[in-house]
Amino acid sequence: MAFSLLHRHRHPAPPAEPAEKGISDKDYGFIRDLVYQRSRINLGENKRELVNARLVKRLRATGLPTYAAYIAFIRTPAGDEERMHLIDAISTNHTSFMREIDHFRFLSREILPAAVQGAYRENEFRMWSAASSTGEEAYSAGLVMANALGEPPKMRWTCDCSDISTRVLQTAKNATYDASRLQQVPPDWVRRYFTQASTKPGESLFQVRPELRAHYRFHHLNLLGAAYPFTKPFHLIFCRNVMIYFDRPTQEELVDRLTRILAPGGYLLIGHAESLTGVKNQLKNVRPAIYRKPE
Numbered sequence: 001m002a003f004s005l006l007h008r009h010r011h012p013a014p015p016a017e018p019a020e021k022g023i024s025d026k027d028y029g030f031i032r033d034l035v036y037q038r039s040r041i042n043l044g045e046n047k048r049e050l051v052n053a054r055l056v057k058r059l060r061a062t063g064l065p066t067y068a069a070y071i072a073f074i075r076t077p078a079g080d081e082e083r084m085h086l087i088d089a090i091s092t093n094h095t096s097f098m099r100e101i102d103h104f105r106f107l108s109r110e111i112l113p114a115a116v117q118g119a120y121r122e123n124e125f126r127m128w129s130a131a132s133s134t135g136e137e138a139y140s141a142g143l144v145m146a147n148a149l150g151e152p153p154k155m156r157w158t159c160d161c162s163d164i165s166t167r168v169l170q171t172a173k174n175a176t177y178d179a180s181r182l183q184q185v186p187p188d189w190v191r192r193y194f195t196q197a198s199t200k201p202g203e204s205l206f207q208v209r210p211e212l213r214a215h216y217r218f219h220h221l222n223l224l225g226a227a228y229p230f231t232k233p234f235h236l237i238f239c240r241n242v243m244i245y246f247d248r249p250t251q252e253e254l255v256d257r258l259t260r261i262l263a264p265g266g267y268l269l270i271g272h273a274e275s276l277t278g279v280k281n282q283l284k285n286v287r288p289a290i291y292r293k294p295e
């Protein structure tokens with residue numbers, strides 16, 4: 001098996017804490033620029049402690065002894081793989097099942113009944129979890145879809161999942177979660193849509209059933225990078241708690257790109273802590289954090 005350049009340049013393990021008290025202004029500026037170029041995440045001065053904490057983990061993973069040594073390494077061609085790991089580390093990937101539950105109620109009570117009655121003039125419902133993280137958001141939507149549409153489903157449906165982090169995307173693909181992560185999922189849904197994945201003492205893991213996972217596709221994707229790999233527009237896009245990390249021009253660029261890939265009458269759901277007020281857009285605000293593209 002071939003080893004990466006990073007492994008061939010491994011250094012002795014560092015002490016429990018890095019030798020430096022904190023990242024220098026110059027190195028922090030480099031990290032800010034790199035992260036912005038790669039992900040468009042806008043790191044201000046208030047994110048310095050977060051960056052310090054995430055870099056400590058990367059120092060331990062790479063065996064590099066100081067922030068300066070780490071920065072020097074990722075500046076080299078040999079550090080390209082590590083630059084991807086850095087973006088993974090900086091990206092915030094907090095999520096949970098049925099998070100911001102009003103969105104899932106709206107999907108069940110408003111969007112799906114209209115779709116079944118022919119609101120989109122096609123017998124297929126397409127949704128996209130645009131920053132899917134470890135998958136809980138996308139599978140929460142799938143649980144709602146499966147429960148509302150029955151078996152066999154009243155209409156075909158698919159869910160594309162994407163994230164800039166390869167690490168969390170792999171977790172989403174595996175669709176396996178500790179029982180503690182399923183506390184907000186109705187017990188009946190756990191029985192119907194999950195199977196126990198481990199029988200080891202002290203371990204309680206559940207995996208989304210294959211028949212539900214068959215509706216999903218996964219993409220490693222920068223939302224502000226190259227052209228999207230989709231051939232058909234979506235009726236529903238989840239892009240929640242993403243724009244809070246972007247500056248205003250980036251927010252407007254992202255909303256424009258998402259609007260173009262929405263079907264007429266389709267919905268964009270953003271985080272409840274977010275708003276498109278002051279962001280140029282062509283969408284109608286239906287409810288807090290729920291926007292619709294005109295038909």
